[in-house]
Amino acid sequence: MRYLGIEPVKPRVGIFDFSGCEGCQLQLLNKEESLGAFLSALEIVHFREGSSEASDDYDIAFIDGCVTREDEVVRLKKIRSIAKLVVAMGSCASFGGVLRHRNYIDLDAANREVYGDKPKETGKTRAIHEVVKVDVTIPGCPVSKTQVERIVQHLVLGVPFHDVVYPVCVECKQKFNTCMFEKGTLCLGPITRGGCGAPCPTGGLGCWGCRGATVDPNLKEFKDLALKRGFSEAEIDERLAFFGGFEGITCASI
Amino acid sequence: MRIDLNVDVKHLTRVEGHGNIYVRIRDGVVEEARWEVVETPRFFEVMLKGKHYTSAGILTARICGICSIGHALASIRTTEAAFGVVVPERARRIRLLAKHGETLQSHSLHLLFLATPDFLGLPSAIPLMTIAPDVFALAGRLKGLANRMSDLFAGRTTHPTSLLVGGVGRMPPLKEMQQIRDELHKSLDDLRVATEIVQKFKIPDFTRETEFVSLKGERDYPWIGGNLLSTDGVDKPEREYLAMTNEYVIDHSTSKWAKLSRESFAVGALARFNNNHRFLHPEAWDVAHAVGLRPVSHNPFHHNLAQLVEMVHVTHESIRLIDELIDLGPGTLAVPVEPRAGEGMGAVEVPRGILYHHYVFDDDGRVEKANCVIPTTQNNANISHDIEELARTYANTSTTNEELSLIAEMLVRAYDPCISCSVH
Amino acid sequence: MLYKTITKSDFEHLIDFILEQNEIIAPRKVGEKPDGTPIHQFLPIEAFSEMDLDYSKTEYSAKTYFLPFRENLSTWSFGDGGWKQDIQYRQKPRAIIGLHACDIHALLKLDKVMLKGPFPSPYYKARRENTVIIGMDHEPCGSGFCASLGTDILTHGFDLFLTDIGDRYFVAVDSDRGFRILSQVPLAEVTDEDRRRYVRARAAISEKQTIKVHTRNLPTLLDLTFNSAVWEKWGSKCLSCGACAMVCPTCYCYGVKERVCMDLASASKVKQLHSCNLVDFAEVAGGHNFRPTREHRLKYRYYHQHRGFAEAYDEPMCVGCNRCGDTCLAGINPPDVIADLEQENP
Amino acid sequence: MSVRIHSYDVNREFTMGHPVDYTRRSDLQNVDHVFKAEITNTVNLTEHEKLFHIRILDPTERDRFHFHPGQFVMVVLPGYGEVPISISSSNSQRGHIELCIRKAGLVTDVLHRAAPGSHIGLRGPFGTSFPVERMRGKDVLLIAGGLGIAPLRAPIFYITERLGDYGKVSILYGARTPKDLLFDYQYEAWRRIYNVHLDIIVQEPDETWTGKVGMITALLEGMEIDPDNTFAIVCGPPVMFKFVCARLQEMGIAMQNMFVSLERRMHCGMGKCCRCNVGSTYTCLDGPVFDYWSVINQKEAI
Numbered sequence A: 001m002r003y004l005g006i007e008p009v010k011p012r013v014g015i016f017d018f019s020g021c022e023g024c025q026l027q028l029l030n031k032e033e034s035l036g037a038f039l040s041a042l043e044i045v046h047f048r049e050g051s052s053e054a055s056d057d058y059d060i061a062f063i064d065g066c067v068t069r070e071d072e073v074v075r076l077k078k079i080r081s082i083a084k085l086v087v088a089m090g091s092c093a094s095f096g097g098v099l100r101h102r103n104y105i106d107l108d109a110a111n112r113e114v115y116g117d118k119p120k121e122t123g124k125t126r127a128i129h130e131v132v133k134v135d136v137t138i139p140g141c142p143v144s145k146t147q148v149e150r151i152v153q154h155l156v157l158g159v160p161f162h163d164v165v166y167p168v169c170v171e172c173k174q175k176f177n178t179c180m181f182e183k184g185t186l187c188l189g190p191i192t193r194g195g196c197g198a199p200c201p202t203g204g205l206g207c208w209g210c211r212g213a214t215v216d217p218n219l220k221e222f223k224d225l226a227l228k229r230g231f232s233e234a235e236i237d238e239r240l241a242f243f244g245g246f247e248g249i250t251c252a253s254i
Numbered sequence B: 001m002r003i004d005l006n007v008d009v010k011h012l013t014r015v016e017g018h019g020n021i022y023v024r025i026r027d028g029v030v031e032e033a034r035w036e037v038v039e040t041p042r043f044f045e046v047m048l049k050g051k052h053y054t055s056a057g058i059l060t061a062r063i064c065g066i067c068s069i070g071h072a073l074a075s076i077r078t079t080e081a082a083f084g085v086v087v088p089e090r091a092r093r094i095r096l097l098a099k100h101g102e103t104l105q106s107h108s109l110h111l112l113f114l115a116t117p118d119f120l121g122l123p124s125a126i127p128l129m130t131i132a133p134d135v136f137a138l139a140g141r142l143k144g145l146a147n148r149m150s151d152l153f154a155g156r157t158t159h160p161t162s163l164l165v166g167g168v169g170r171m172p173p174l175k176e177m178q179q180i181r182d183e184l185h186k187s188l189d190d191l192r193v194a195t196e197i198v199q200k201f202k203i204p205d206f207t208r209e210t211e212f213v214s215l216k217g218e219r220d221y222p223w224i225g226g227n228l229l230s231t232d233g234v235d236k237p238e239r240e241y242l243a244m245t246n247e248y249v250i251d252h253s254t255s256k257w258a259k260l261s262r263e264s265f266a267v268g269a270l271a272r273f274n275n276n277h278r279f280l281h282p283e284a285w286d287v288a289h290a291v292g293l294r295p296v297s298h299n300p301f302h303h304n305l306a307q308l309v310e311m312v313h314v315t316h317e318s319i320r321l322i323d324e325l326i327d328l329g330p331g332t333l334a335v336p337v338e339p340r341a342g343e344g345m346g347a348v349e350v351p352r353g354i355l356y357h358h359y360v361f362d363d364d365g366r367v368e369k370a371n372c373v374i375p376t377t378q379n380n381a382n383i384s385h386d387i388e389e390l391a392r393t394y395a396n397t398s399t400t401n402e403e404l405s406l407i408a409e410m411l412v413r414a415y416d417p418c419i420s421c422s423v424h
Numbered sequence C: 001m002l003y004k005t006i007t008k009s010d011f012e013h014l015i016d017f018i019l020e021q022n023e024i025i026a027p028r029k030v031g032e033k034p035d036g037t038p039i040h041q042f043l044p045i046e047a048f049s050e051m052d053l054d055y056s057k058t059e060y061s062a063k064t065y066f067l068p069f070r071e072n073l074s075t076w077s078f079g080d081g082g083w084k085q086d087i088q089y090r091q092k093p094r095a096i097i098g099l100h101a102c103d104i105h106a107l108l109k110l111d112k113v114m115l116k117g118p119f120p121s122p123y124y125k126a127r128r129e130n131t132v133i134i135g136m137d138h139e140p141c142g143s144g145f146c147a148s149l150g151t152d153i154l155t156h157g158f159d160l161f162l163t164d165i166g167d168r169y170f171v172a173v174d175s176d177r178g179f180r181i182l183s184q185v186p187l188a189e190v191t192d193e194d195r196r197r198y199v200r201a202r203a204a205i206s207e208k209q210t211i212k213v214h215t216r217n218l219p220t221l222l223d224l225t226f227n228s229a230v231w232e233k234w235g236s237k238c239l240s241c242g243a244c245a246m247v248c249p250t251c252y253c254y255g256v257k258e259r260v261c262m263d264l265a266s267a268s269k270v271k272q273l274h275s276c277n278l279v280d281f282a283e284v285a286g287g288h289n290f291r292p293t294r295e296h297r298l299k300y301r302y303y304h305q306h307r308g309f310a311e312a313y314d315e316p317m318c319v320g321c322n323r324c325g326d327t328c329l330a331g332i333n334p335p336d337v338i339a340d341l342e343q344e345n346p
Numbered sequence D: 001m002s003v004r005i006h007s008y009d010v011n012r013e014f015t016m017g018h019p020v021d022y023t024r025r026s027d028l029q030n031v032d033h034v035f036k037a038e039i040t041n042t043v044n045l046t047e048h049e050k051l052f053h054i055r056i057l058d059p060t061e062r063d064r065f066h067f068h069p070g071q072f073v074m075v076v077l078p079g080y081g082e083v084p085i086s087i088s089s090s091n092s093q094r095g096h097i098e099l100c101i102r103k104a105g106l107v108t109d110v111l112h113r114a115a116p117g118s119h120i121g122l123r124g125p126f127g128t129s130f131p132v133e134r135m136r137g138k139d140v141l142l143i144a145g146g147l148g149i150a151p152l153r154a155p156i157f158y159i160t161e162r163l164g165d166y167g168k169v170s171i172l173y174g175a176r177t178p179k180d181l182l183f184d185y186q187y188e189a190w191r192r193i194y195n196v197h198l199d200i201i202v203q204e205p206d207e208t209w210t211g212k213v214g215m216i217t218a219l220l221e222g223m224e225i226d227p228d229n230t231f232a233i234v235c236g237p238p239v240m241f242k243f244v245c246a247r248l249q250e251m252g253i254a255m256q257n258m259f260v261s262l263e264r265r266m267h268c269g270m271g272k273c274c275r276c277n278v279g280s281t282y283t284c285l286d287g288p289v290f291d292y293w294s295v296i297n298q299k300e301a302i
């Protein structure tokens, strides 16, 4: 795409992991048909999970995982001070992800339960943006590699990226699925941001909202229709809280 | 000659999660040598409390980005055991295929992308792209196929979407199954090439007497459920897993340590091979022979070889399973689930070894108590002891810090540790 | 139009003959709702036994075989500081079996947009021309209101159209291609008895059509109720999820995006069906949205279906299948919305 | 026995192999075909607006490309997207067009970075045009607000190239600040060579500004017009043309004799994607040029 005289830049990229399952990083090594091109488009200078080389000179930092410990805060702030652009990759980085549940439990008690008289250092879960400024957010548990690729293209070509604004239902319908609600399963599809390709309704799980709220979701109607179909407030709340993307939204607050 | 050696690897690379290697040798005497896990505790077991049974598998899948399918399956198996659910035939096969997809995916990632660079003297798989493009392409092909297989049978490569309590959520389309089967057939050629590559690896000649624990095969190479077996002769039913793992907490690690007949034991591909080699597909057995892997091997670097052998075995088994599934045709994929109070436990052989989940449910099917024992947790003590032994072996040779560091790293990497998983 | 009859077993043979060399898309049962009602979809079949012709309505329309959810409009390849464009619209010949009258009407309406305007679409044309349509009469589906829109009766738009008259099918033949295909099996001329049975079968179908929706005044009514509270009532329920447009046999709005290959060596211009209910449908650069609220967007969908399209093509776009109403989680459906509009302006 | 359905080749419908001409409806193959065109030159008009000189490369396509003032083209940047842009130049220049483009988002941003000599794509021309032929012999009021001068330039050229055919010609142009005034280098020519009445006003003057200050409607105050004999073309943001047209209506001009150009989101330009629908019409087919009567009769037009 050099026909406009615009040279794609090859950004120096660092990939960093915080608390999480590292599944998002792993996605970076998926999609083998374009893996070579993906890795060549970037100059990956720091990627612990994939490479032994490490450098502290990078333009873009991809961050997966959330912050749960003080040493992570220090590390994150250092990354922010170096990187020109910080990309929060995945639901943990974007909203805390499933680890948000830790904020609803007594961590000291948990520590005692798991480690007995040798408790380990730990703290509340925080999303990346709660600690440092984030420039681009790619939610998803895990992120979709296709979407990561697209963002990388935008970075390489220097054009702004806009995430999809429609809910998961659009892509779900395009997969010819019968709606989960018809099958008696709760699904957050109507209020969750699309772009994932609706793998969860397609698989039979129903959407759990890992990509967070869509633009202008109709929460009120969603709550009404879910209650009308026999799902309890507790169930709906549990679902909304699952990936942290609906933080603060509960049946009571809608 | 006075020999002082220091190894201080902070956040070992090309592994999942955060771990450190620490070795101090003074005057040729090993003062300290250990493996430390510094991953942050996430408390999945505590987060599980109060969760509805339908969400347990979805939550626990997030323990690990590599073996999420294994976690989901262990969780589902545990739940089904507690509720007395028997899953339909088709679902059983689809689940096993999902499992195999994960094994292939994880083994190819580890063996070809993360471990191979060590044996070729490279810092990562990225320079492989230019130095050995055919190896890179081969690795990509094998992993790509495994990913697509996982997508097909589990709904998604990472964090599966079609594995449900009671069965599975969808029947993979026939055309796609046929296509994956044909591709698996073709991939056997790639595996032959991979064998040639692995044959050239200079495997360090290092052994340490170890107890190996795995599921016990009855008629097949075991993957999901069954008895537990150790090379030291322990043989116990699945539900007595606690007696098999004996977890304990230590100071310098956020992961627990485990032991059985000795001070530590090992799980994983090598353990499975050592215990169940006689159920291997003949071609897999040939590969074992070709790369010089013989049971019972006590060389931890042989984990890599066992992974290759398993890839061949699993590929053959998957082809067979897909054919069976196609013959079965469409039909029931899931049974209704009636939650009830009870207790269940499930053991699954994930790529890195046996994974145990154990839940207690209340009347509404909510988790009251949960325990998960992760393969890497079981391996951690063994890794540490291996490092100690390794340090001792090299203490009086003309090894440099860098060389010892590299070989120690390779040793840990051979276990393919899933560190964040071990601290869950 | 030519009329013939064929036996049911000959029809089965005919399907087998077509299958030998061509793809067939037909209604297939894909599952059941918890209450036991079967779910059908138009899907490719490999054998006669896979189809279920005794279906009432597929969950999704057959639109997707003519206007796929996603389609590549052109492929760009970059190189030497320039680019090249490649446009492909090949379609292998195939047949769709079992379309009901309303679904064929929907295709006729799409034809008006896609083929009859100043810029006919080659992509659509290739699919349309290469698809043999073998339609079929069936009892009303339960929630549809096709009779109110005149889409329960068909005079053209198919190759063959079958009506069940007991042991045999009464076949209307509307194309040479249809006739040639049909001639592969023994045909019988229509007898007086066949004719009587056909008329009775048709009458029975019409009688069962009980849902009546007053659509005649809709164009004016929609103008007059443009600021009515009815839209707030229904609009506030709309999830803006686009499900209605995805299952609708006539909704054809879309958006275009570029998909670039990771190596930046090629890209394609991809069309993806959109929906006027989606939040960004009428948003322009700088963020101004011409239809900022759910009310605006839902109203627009009805306005386009029953007012705008009627003005442009002298007929409403909706065929009354009520797939949108069946699929809508919020329960928004044309009969109720239209009834409310009438109440506003009795 | 088996049935073979014969395949139908859509390409059969056109055999002449002629270059694309959008006025021929049977030209199926070329519906999505783009002309390759070269950016021959760019002129920085303001910080956000640039004028692009564009030449169609293929000589036959260049010869056939013909537009009417008020029509737009889809500017295609393969790999980035395409955007509708009004043609801003004289239609007497064959195969050479000028586009005045504001940096507004993804595609326009990239376009602003494109180097002269680059090859971009064009589709079109699309849409309706200002009825400049019908205006012959009459007085013409050309009124622009802000970027509205871009679509207005084409009719200005058309009319000024045929001054003898028209009655009194006036251009009224308003911008927010003096810095936002576009094409200032042409004002002298319009005034002196073509002798049109040109009046300019800004809303927020700076210290150097000596001209008029206020809203564009102020320029209409005290203006003598012959309502029955005057046509008006009004281009600008909706609020602007709403006020201007209302004022013109008060001055006695028939709504049918006032023309505006509407902007909507567009993804095809061919009446299919529905994104540009206003009420019951498509901006791309029935517009972008509408007479004012049609505009106030369309729901949601302004």
Ligand SMILES: Cc1cc2nc3c(=O)[nH]c(=O)nc-3n(C[C@H](O)[C@H](O)[C@H](O)COP(=O)(O)OP(=O)(O)OC[C@H]3O[C@@H](n4cnc5c(N)ncnc54)[C@H](O)[C@@H]3O)c2cc1C
Pocket: C283, C284, C285, C286, D072, D081, D082, D083, D084, D085, D086, D087, D100, D101, D102, D103, D104, D105, D106, D107, D108, D109, D147, D150, D151, D262, D263, D264, D265, D266, D267, D288
């Ligand atoms: C008939 C017509 C004539 C126009 N003439 C001019 C002109 O002469 N000069 C000028 O600077 N601008 C003109 N515009 C507006 C111009 O098209 C938008 O500014 C441009 O589309 C923004 O695209 P983008 O990719 O830069 O922005 P983004 O916001 O990134 O837009 C992405 C996509 O949205 C669509 N889109 C967004 N905004 C609009 C819009 N306002 N109209 C139509 N589609 C939109 C386009 O398809 C575009 O590809 C005209 C618009 C129309 C409809």
Ligand code: SF4
Pocket: A168, A169, A170, A172, A173, A177, A178, A179, A180, A181, A187, A188, A189, A190, A198, A201, A206, A207, C241, C243
């Ligand atoms: S299954 Fe979920 S995402 Fe799909 S249509 Fe239904 S509500 Fe929407």
Ligand code: SF4
Pocket: A140, A141, A168, A192, A193, A196, A197, A198, A199, A200, A201, A206, A207, A208, A209, A210, A211, A212
């Ligand atoms: S369907 Fe829902 S839970 Fe699944 S990936 Fe998409 S947004 Fe996440």
Ligand code: SF4
Pocket: C244, C247, C248, C249, C250, C251, C305, C317, C318, C319, C320, C321, C322, C323, C324, C325, C334
């Ligand atoms: S009833 Fe609904 S789905 Fe059916 S044609 Fe009308 S608008 Fe479309």
